[in-house]
Amino acid sequence: MDAAARLFRERGFHATSMRDIAKAVGMLSGSIYYHFQSKEEMLVAVYDEGKRRVAEAVDAAVAAETDPWQRLEAACAAHLGALIRNRDFTQVMIQTLPHEAGAAEGRIRELRRDYEQRFRRLIEDLNLPPEIDRRYLRLLLFGALNWSHVWYRTSGDSPEIVARRFLDTLRKQLDI
DSSP: OHHHHHHHHHHOTTTOOHHHHHHHTTOOTTGGGGTOSSHHHHHHHHHHHHHHHHHHHHHHHHHTOOSHHHHHHHHHHHHHHHHHHTHHHHHHHHHSOGGGSGGGHHHHHHHHHHHHHHHHHHHHTSOOOTTSOHHHHHHHHHHHHHTHHHHOOTTSOOHHHHHHHHHHHHHHHHTO
C-alpha cells in the first residue's frame, strides 16, 4: 500500500497501473491481484488508511480539549500535522476526487463524509453569529489546510502555530 500511495500521489490514480505498483514492490504483475481485485479496490485501501491516520490524530487532539475553539484549533493542527507526516496517503485523499474513482466512487464519498463529520460537529459547537455559514467555514478551513503541500515549509511555523493563526484571524474578523 505504501508503494501504491506513493505512485498514486506522484503519477495520479489514472496514470498508475497495477503493473507499476507490482513492479515497485518487486512482484509479478499478476500477483498483486491476489491482494487486491482491482486498482479501484487498492485506491479504497490507500484512501481508508490515509483517512484512518488523519482521523486518529484529530480524534486524539480533540479529546484533550474542552473549549470549542480550542478543540477546533487542535483538530486543525492535528489535521495539518497528519497531512505532512502521511503525505503519500493524504495527497491521494485530496487529489483523487470521488468521481474519478470509478466503481469505488461511493466508498470514497463515504470515507470522506465520515472524516469530514468530525469538523462539522466541531464547527457546530462554536458560538458563531447566525449569519456565518458553517458549511463555508468548514470548506475554508479544509481548503487552506489541504493545500499545505503547496505552501507549508517544515522550516516555518509548526502545525500548531499555523492552526492558531488561522483561527485567530477568523475570530478577529468575527469579533469573537
